[in-house]
Structure formats: structure tokens, C-alpha cells
Amino acid sequence: MDREPVSSSNLASVGYDPASETLEIEFNNGRVYQYYNVPPFMHERMMEAPSIGSFFNAEIKKAYSCEQV
DSSP: OOOEEOOOSSEEEEEEETTTTEEEEEETTSOEEEEOSOOHHHHHHHHHSSOHHHHIIIIITTTSOEEEO
16 A cells, blocks of 8 residues: 655554555554554545644544554
8 A cells, every 4th residue: 555654753654545444554663554444534634634643543543443564
């Protein structure tokens, strides 16, 4: 999955596949996780948020199942 770099103190890049509703997050420590069943509007809201990291922590991190890839 292609990811785009983001400006965040915790996240390095973000990718999204709308067909599978999979959100892929690369953290600054190099770890990559995929979050499943994330609707497109949540990805859009995260990318438009004033703080992508804060939005991720508040709205994505514990709300969706994930696995490290």
C-alpha cells in the first residue's frame, strides 16, 4: 500500500485502501500497523485534522482492530 508522509510527532506516514477500508499507519519508530474496517470518512477526517496524531489517538487507535505488518 502506498503511504504519504505526514507531519506528526508520532506518525511518519499514512496510507488508505478504500476498497478494503484498510488504514495503514507507519510510526516514527518504523513499525507499521494496518487498521481494518475504517470508513473512508474517518480517513478523510484524520488527514484534515489539525493534529493527525491526536486524531489517530482519539478516534482510530482503540476503535478499530489492527495488526502489525
